Amino acid sequence: MEIFKKIMALPMLLFLALLSCSSGESKDEPIVENTESKLVINAEVVGTTSQLPNGDGSGVVNFKINSNSGTSYKVIFGDGQTLETTTGVFTYTYTSSGTKTFDINVTAFNGLKYLNSTKSIVVFVASKQIWADEFDVDGAPNSEKWSYDLGAGGWGNNEPQYYTKRLENSVVKDGVLKIHTIKENYLGSTYTSARLQTSENFSLKYGKVVFRAKLPAQAGTWPALWMLGSNISTVGWPACGEIDVMEHVGNQLNKIFSTLHHPGHSGGNGDGLTKMISTATSEFHTYTVDWRAETIKFYIDDTLFYTFTNNASLPFNQNFFLIINCAIGGDFGGAIDPNFTSSTFEIDYVRVYN
Template sequence: MTPNILISRLNKWQINLFRSCLLISAFMLISCSSDSGSTGGSGTKSTTPTNLVVSALVIGTSVQNPNGDGSGMVNFNISATNATSYKILLGNGEVKEVTNGVFTYTYTASGTNTYVVYVSAYNGANFISTSASISLYVAPTALWSDEFNVAGTPNSNYWSYDTGAGGWGNNEAQYYTNRPENISVSNGTLKINTIKESYLGSNYTSARIITKGKFSFKYGTVEIKAKMPIGGGTWPALWMLGSNIDTAPWPACGEIDMMEHLGNQLNKIYGTLHYPGHYGGTGDSSNVTITNATTEFHIYKLDWRADFVKFYVDNQLFKTFVNSASLPFNQNFFLIINSAIGGNFGGTIDPNFVSSTFEIDYVRVYN
C-alpha cells in the first residue's frame, strides 16, 4: 500500500468520525431544547408538572345538606404528573404548602360561604396552577356567652369595671362606677343606669364593663340583644378594642364599634372602625335607621373575618369593611359595654334628663 492511498483512507475515516460526532451533538441539542424543564444551579433538570387535578369533597353533603354537615371539613385530593410539592391558597386568607396533596382542612367561619381555592403544583421552579370553588356550611360554635340569668352583679369571671370620669378623652359628662345603682343583673338582663347626680366632681354616673384579661378572641360573630336608653345626650355602645392596647396605644390597637346610638339622633345606629389614619371624627363609619330602638330589643351583630368586617341590625347588613393583613383587625380583641352621656359624640344633654337604662339581654360570640 502506497503512502498516498493510506493518507486517503485515513482522511475518509476522519471525515466519517467527524460526521458522526456532528449527528450525536445535534441529537443531544434537539433533545435538550424539546424538554420544557429548567436547570437549577446544581445542574439538576426539573420538568414542569402536567395534569393538575383538584378534588375537594365537603364532608357530610346530602340532598338535605348540599353544603355539608356543618363541620366545615373538606377532604382535598390534589395530584399532578411530575409534581414534587403543592401550594394551596384556601380562599380564607390561609395558605398551605404540602408535598402530599391528600389532606383534610377545616374551615371555621360560620354560615354558608363560598371559597375560591387556588392550587399550584411545583417541580423545582416550574409550576402549573388552577382553581376550584367550594361552597360549604359551618354550624356556629359558641366560643363564649353571657345570658345575664343570674341576678346580682355582672359575672366577675367574665367582666371587670372601668371606673372614672371624662370618658378617656371624649369629654363625657358621667363618672363610671361599679355601684349597683349604676349596674346590675335582674330578670334576665344586664342593666346599666345613667343617673343625673353629683358624684366625685361629675354631674352624672353610669357604668362600663370590659372582658379584658378574661376573654378575647380573633375573628368570629358577635350577637348582642339590647334596648337603648332614652334621652338627649345618651350614648350607649357595644364595642371592642385590640388586646394589645397596653403596648400599642389607641388607635394602633384598633377599635371596632359594632353599635353606637345617640339619644339626640333617635333610632340611628352607627357601626365604626378606628385605626391609624381613620380615628376619632375620621373613623370609617356607616349608619342605618331602625324603629323603636329605645322601646324594643334588637339584635346587633358583627361578622368579623380576615377579609372583611360586616355590621348588621336584626340581620340587615348595613356596613361592609374590607379587612387586610396591614390593618390591626387581625389579632385578639376584647368586649366593652357602656353607656355614656354627653361628650364629643353624645352631644348636648337634655336639661330635663333624670335617668335612663341601657338594657342587654345577652352577649354571644361564635366561631
C-alpha cells in the first residue's frame, strides 16, 4: 500500500516542479523578436514620374513606417547614416550624386521585443555645386574662402621657398588666381611663393572637385592642386590621408601626377598614375577628382585615367580641405634652372559638387 501511494505521488511532484519553473521570473529576460506584429516600410522618392522613375534629383525620400506595436525605431539608410526616432514619419535626403540602390533596414522596438524589416529603393541625386571660387574679384584671394600656410622649410620636402601672403606671391587678376614664385632673398630664404588652403573655411566628405589651371614650365617648379584630411593636426600625416588631384614638375614637362597617400603608401610609394598632356604649361586644363565611399576617380579634361578602390579601412572617408600651392626645388621639384627669376601658376576656378 505504501509503495502504491509513493508511485501515485510521483506524477504530482513532477507537475509541481514544472509549475514552479514556469512561474518563476528570469532576472535577465532576453530581447526577443516580436513575430505577432507587422512592420511595413513605405518610402516615397520625391519627384518620381514616368520620365524620372528614381526621383527629381533632390535625393529627398519621405518615409512612413507602419507598425502596430513599435514605440521607437532604428533606421539604417544604406549610405552609412543611421536614425533613431520615436516617430515613424520622417524625411531623409541622400546626398551622393548619381543613381544608386540603397538597402533600408528598420528595427521597431517595444520594450524587450523587436521587429525587423528591410526595403530596397533606387534614388537619383543630381550633381549640384556646393562651393566654388571663380576668382572674379581683383586683389587678394577671398579671405572668407582661403587662408595661408606661411613659412619656410617645405614641410619636410627640403624646398627653399618661403610661403607668404603678399600680393607679390598670390593675387587675383583678370578672373584668374596667379601664384608667383620669385627668386629673391626673403627672411633667410632664397625664393618666395604662396600656399592657399581652406581648412578654416571649407571642407568636404565625398564629392567632385574640379580645378581649371595652367601650369608653370620652368625647371624646378612644383605646382599642386590637392587635399588633406582635416584631422591632420591630431593624427598627423600620412594617417590623415592626402589626395593629390594634380602635381607637375618643370623637370618633367607636361607629365601630370595624380596620387593618393595613406599609411603604407606615402611619399614615393603612393597609389596613383601619371598622364602626359602636351599643352599643360601653355593652355588651361581641368583636373578633377570624383571621390566616393567606393572609388576615387581622377580625370583630365573630363577623361578618366585613374580609378582607386576606396574602403572603410582607409582615411578617405572623412572631411578633407583644399590646397593650392607652388613649391620649387626640393625632393620632388628637383634641380632649379640657374637662370630662374620667376614663374606663374594660374588657376581659373575651383568648383565643388556634391
